[in-house]
Amino acid sequence: MNLQTTSAVELQRLLNDGSLSSRELVDRCAERISDQEPSIGAFLTLSLDTAKAEAAASDERRRRGALLSPWDGIPVAVKDNICTRGLRTTCGSRMLERFVPPYDAAVVERLRTAGLPVLGKTNLDEFAMGSSTENSALQRTCNPRDTQRVPGGSSGGSAAAVAAGESPWALGSDTGGSIRQPAAFCGVVGIKPTYGTVSRYGLVAYASSLDQIGTFGRRVRDAASLLQLIAGHDARDSTSLPAETLQLGSDDPSVRGLRVGLPLEYLEHGLNAEIHQAVMDAVRRLEEAGAVVQELRLPLTDYAVETYYLIATAEASSNLARYDGVRYGYRAEADDSRGMFEMSRTEGFGDEVKRRIMLGTYALSAGYYDAYYKKAQQIRTMMRREYESAFEQVDVLLTPTSPTTAFAFGDKSTPLDMYLQDIFTVTSNLVGIPAVSLPCGEDSHKLPIGLQIMGPHFSEARLVETAEWLERQRNGGDSHDL
Amino acid sequence: MTYEPVIGLEIHVELLTATKLFCGCLTGFGAQPNSQCCPVCLGLPGALPVLNRRAVEFAVMAGLALGCRIHTRSKFDRKNYFYPDLPKAYQISQFDLPFCVDGAVSFELDGGPSEAGITRVHLEEEAGKSVHSGDSILGSTYSSIDYNRSGIPLIEIVTEPDLRSPEAAKAFLEQLRTTLQYTGVSDCKMQEGSLRCDANVSLRPVGQEPFGTKVEVKNMNSFRAVERALAYEIHRQTGVLTGGDTVSQETRAWDEARGVTVSMRSKEESHDYRYFPEPDLMPVTMEAPWIEGLRARLPELPLARKRRFCRDFSLSHDEAYQLTQSRETADFFEAAAALHPSPKAVSNWINGELARLLNEAGVAITVSPVTPEMLSKLLDYVKAGTISSTAAKDVLEDMFVTKRSAELVIKEKGLEQISDSDAIGSVVQAIIEAHPEEAAAFRAGKDKVLGFFVGQVMREMRGKANPQVVNELLRQKLRN
Ligand SMILES: [Zn+2]
Numbered sequence: 035m036n037l038q039t040t041s042a043v044e045l046q047r048l049l050n051d052g053s054l055s056s057r058e059l060v061d062r063c064a065e066r067i068s069d070q071e072p073s074i075g076a077f078l079t080l081s082l083d084t085a086k087a088e089a090a091a092s093d094e095r096r097r098r099g100a101l102l103s104p105w106d107g108i109p110v111a112v113k114d115n116i117c118t119r120g121l122r123t124t125c126g127s128r129m130l131e132r133f134v135p136p137y138d139a140a141v142v143e144r145l146r147t148a149g150l151p152v153l154g155k156t157n158l159d160e161f162a163m164g165s166s167t168e169n170s171a172l173q174r175t176c177n178p179r180d181t182q183r184v185p186g187g188s189s190g191g192s193a194a195a196v197a198a199g200e201s202p203w204a205l206g207s208d209t210g211g212s213i214r215q216p217a218a219f220c221g222v223v224g225i226k227p228t229y230g231t232v233s234r235y236g237l238v239a240y241a242s243s244l245d246q247i248g249t250f251g252r253r254v255r256d257a258a259s260l261l262q263l264i265a266g267h268d269a270r271d272s273t274s275l276p277a278e279t280l281q282l283g284s285d286d287p288s289v290r291g292l293r294v295g296l297p298l299e300y301l302e303h304g305l306n307a308e309i310h311q312a313v314m315d316a317v318r319r320l321e322e323a324g325a326v327v328q329e330l331r332l333p334l335t336d337y338a339v340e341t342y343y344l345i346a347t348a349e350a351s352s353n354l355a356r357y358d359g360v361r362y363g364y365r366a367e368a369d370d371s372r373g374m375f376e377m378s379r380t381e382g383f384g385d386e387v388k389r390r391i392m393l394g395t396y397a398l399s400a401g402y403y404d405a406y407y408k409k410a411q412q413i414r415t416m417m418r419r420e421y422e423s424a425f426e427q428v429d430v431l432l433t434p435t436s437p438t439t440a441f442a443f444g445d446k447s448t449p450l451d452m453y454l455q456d457i458f459t460v461t462s463n464l465v466g467i468p469a470v471s472l473p474c475g476e477d478s479h480k481l482p483i484g485l486q487i488m489g490p491h492f493s494e495a496r497l498v499e500t501a502e503w504l505e506r507q508r509n510g511g512d513s514h515d516l
Numbered sequence: 517m518t519y520e521p522v523i524g525l526e527i528h529v530e531l532l533t534a535t536k537l538f539c540g541c542l543t544g545f546g547a548q549p550n551s552q553c554c555p556v557c558l559g560l561p562g563a564l565p566v567l568n569r570r571a572v573e574f575a576v577m578a579g580l581a582l583g584c585r586i587h588t589r590s591k592f593d594r595k596n597y598f599y600p601d602l603p604k605a606y607q608i609s610q611f612d613l614p615f616c617v618d619g620a621v622s623f624e625l626d627g628g629p630s631e632a633g634i635t636r637v638h639l640e641e642e643a644g645k646s647v648h649s650g651d652s653i654l655g656s657t658y659s660s661i662d663y664n665r666s667g668i669p670l671i672e673i674v675t676e677p678d679l680r681s682p683e684a685a686k687a688f689l690e691q692l693r694t695t696l697q698y699t700g701v702s703d704c705k706m707q708e709g710s711l712r713c714d715a716n717v718s719l720r721p722v723g724q725e726p727f728g729t730k731v732e733v734k735n736m737n738s739f740r741a742v743e744r745a746l747a748y749e750i751h752r753q754t755g756v757l758t759g760g761d762t763v764s765q766e767t768r769a770w771d772e773a774r775g776v777t778v779s780m781r782s783k784e785e786s787h788d789y790r791y792f793p794e795p796d797l798m799p800v801t802m803e804a805p806w807i808e809g810l811r812a813r814l815p816e817l818p819l820a821r822k823r824r825f826c827r828d829f830s831l832s833h834d835e836a837y838q839l840t841q842s843r844e845t846a847d848f849f850e851a852a853a854a855l856h857p858s859p860k861a862v863s864n865w866i867n868g869e870l871a872r873l874l875n876e877a878g879v880a881i882t883v884s885p886v887t888p889e890m891l892s893k894l895l896d897y898v899k900a901g902t903i904s905s906t907a908a909k910d911v912l913e914d915m916f917v918t919k920r921s922a923e924l925v926i927k928e929k930g931l932e933q934i935s936d937s938d939a940i941g942s943v944v945q946a947i948i949e950a951h952p953e954e955a956a957a958f959r960a961g962k963d964k965v966l967g968f969f970v971g972q973v974m975r976e977m978r979g980k981a982n983p984q985v986v987n988e989l990l991r992q993k994l995r996n
Contacts, residue, residue: 135562137560273798349792356604360661362560372598398792403792
């Protein structure tokens with residue numbers, strides 16, 4: 035058994051049958067971390083001593099038969115834009131480099147009450163703005179599949195930690211693809227649930243109406259189980275949906291009769307042939323298993339990136355205004371308070387953050403609001419209708435996760451090149467629907483290709499079942515054992 | 517040319533909820549600085565707002581009391597600007613869909629009825645409070661910020677430009693304050709900052725329809741200051757216009773000490789607040805029955821109560837107006853008037869002696885040492901002639917200090933008036949007999965001599981004789 039490639043589901047079995055203790059598991063993760071981190075750099079902050087103590091406490095609970103949850107004792111990594119009490123939360127920014135939150139995010143509370151030790155905080159593009167984790171002001175994270183390449187972003191640290199076997203699973207956040215694209219680049223599974231499924235309380239906001247916490251796993255069932263653990267209503271997040279227990283995963287996944295839509299807009303525009311082929315291979319397998327595949331058009335997809343960047347930057351310009359050096363975070367010295375604001379923000383934020391703040395400020399300015407922000411919201415409403423009507427015809431949509439596989443550092447030299455990375459992922463955030471990315475093959479460089487499955491609101495169970503079926507097909511049988 | 521002032525007001529009123537607008541922190545005034553805050557009202561990264569239902573109720577009740585229509589579908593918006601005491605660098609407010617619109621407030625001006633329209637009432641959050649080390653932000657070496665106030669619910673009330681004089685503005689504000697205090701949604705204490713007022717003022721030639729250029733006046737800390745600042749500003753603008761210049765659109769601050777307004781910023785420097793819908797809160801939907809439920813919870817409002825007092829208690833408009841200016845005073849009056857047969861007397865005593873005593877002692881009528889029951893008993897004694905009105909004032913003062921009953925005080929002070937005709941009669945008889953010359957003068961038509969006899973009788977009876985009875989008996993016996 036290779037602990038580093040074993041699924042969380044299998045780890046759970048090992049813990050349950052006594053062949054592994056939580057403390058041993060965390061120790062193995064710590065060893066793997068110290069082995070891998072010099073070349074990967076997934077973590078910004080480690081909390082291994084605490085994690086070991088928590089693991090020992092979990093083992094004690096196991097001895098007493100008082101487990102907090104079925105996943106008690108399995109450690110987890112947390113993206114560093116999710117607040118952890120007493121553990122610094124930097125958002126990959128100079129601005130918050132030394133910020134130690136006095137409270138836990140709702141999801142971290144859930145991890146703790148379920149008995150999951152937190153290994154540490156993972157790297158990200160500064161304030162989750164980016165698609166390669168290159169925008170982190172604090173550290174570079176490399177793709178475990180090829181360390182010359184980026185892990186994707188913005189949750190690149192979490193994806194890399196899972197792919198490198200440093201953590202069985204991890205939390206990320208997804209505003210326009212920030213879970214799914216790094217999952218695709220690193221060859222792991224990522225789930226972005228329906229907006230409102232997971233409480234955002236304690237997630238440092240980038241774009242409030244798009245941000246959603248989700249999960250990474252080496253297997254579909256892992257990511258789904260972790261999602262199930264953190265999902266649920268939270269009164270502290272007014273956009274949190276009423277409690278509805280997520281029941282994810284089935285022992286005998288089936289796709290017979292599944293109506294699969296292939297939106298042509300996602301497959302045109304000179305899509306990389308290898309990625310196209312990998313998607314079509316999945317389509318063929320589904321069809322052979324009795325799924326009904328149909329091509330369809332979602333014309334508003336062509337406006338998705340523009341719409342996304344108007345709304346996201348507008349909200350970001352407001353969300354990030356609080357970093358003024360007054361109460362916490364980076365403070366520059368100046369002669370007066372206005373000067374202090376300006377210098378703190380000039381020195382504390384990186385270029386991409388400043389670029390998005392300026393774009394968003396512009397989009398909300400008097401005289402431009404109607405032409406930009408308001409219009410983007412109108413298109414967003416139209417997109418919602420377009421996707422709703424598509425889901426009257428099909429159960430799921432199948433697309434590539436990303437137009438490329440992992441690219442080399444510095445490869446996307448202009449912001450626009452980078453923004454186009456999000457072309458296939460932003461729509462589900464704009465529409466608020468769930469989406470899963472799972473590995474569906476490799477390109478000629480042995481780099482993983484990601485397949486995205488989207489479904490209507492609250493269709494997580496269907497998405498997970500479909501993804502799990504595809505995963506078993508690729509692995510030829512039981513997905514619990516590599 | 518003569519000019520007519522056009523005045524509109526913007527009033528901010530803190531709501532009396534127990535907790536803040538978007539978090540569970542307490543709102544009490546005067547706590548240790550920064551002891552009533554949490555990640556939400558400090559704007560910490562990751563914190564999210566949760567709307568306080570009671571604050572919405574209070575805002576809607578305020579709107580209903582001001583005669584507004586309530587939007588059944590509403591939302592919150594972000595108002596973006598940087599300021600050290602604004603922790604998120606945006607204020608959660610309401611932009612284009614306020615809870616309440618199209619109301620009006622009736623008030624009295626120079627004894628006649630007047631009215632000002634209410635454009636809108638919306639709900640928003642307070643900022644923290646900057647405390648400068650020096651007298652003002654300029655010249656201070658540092659400033660501290662108290663976030664206890666951050667997130668306290670606030671309503672902003674915007675009037676139509678319906679007011680035409682500083683006096684009208686003041687009378688309107690007084691009526692507005694009374695109305696809001698009646699509803700119980702705010703204590704409207706200007707000195708504690710729970711009511712604040714800004715004004716927009718412009719001039720136009722009498723008879724001209726379009727408004728002139730308006731100037732916003734801020735920093736007025738009392739109703740008196742509003743009146744003075746507006747009077748100054750009207751005077752200033754009149755000077756500018758008659759001098760052939762144009763008024764520039766700007767924001768000016770009232771300088772209370774110097775009695776002038778000074779320019780704060782011009783129109784060009786004004787903020788672009790970049791309002792947009794608050795994505796962290798859901799739109800607010802209010803069902804009509806819920807709104808009607810709130811309307812049913814409103815108390816009788818001051819103007820209606822004043823009319824009822826005039827009608828049911830035969831009080832003058834002035835008397836009823838004075839009594840109904842505060843809900844507590846009106847309640848006190850009704851409680852006492854229910855126990856004593858003369859509402860007029862109750863009104864006189866509440867508006868007169870009792871008001872003076874409360875005012876001097878700095879005591880609210882709700883905790884008056886003299887209760888409505890005690891006052892009504894005292895007035896019963898006056899009406900029955902047991903004590904004189906003059907004596908009753910002394911008794912009330914004593915009751916106010918000692919909280920004893922009228923009966924006890926009267927007994928102890930021996931103030932009981934003698935109205936018994938026989939007892940007074942024998943003294944009167946003796947005095948007349950002792951002064952035959954003065955008696956003769958009276959009978960000869962010198963009425964003034966009567967005063968001499970009254971004085972003699974009162975002195976003999978140590979002031980306790982009922983003056984009315986003394987008068988009657990003297991006339992009767994002198995004529996015989
Ligand atoms: Zn608070």
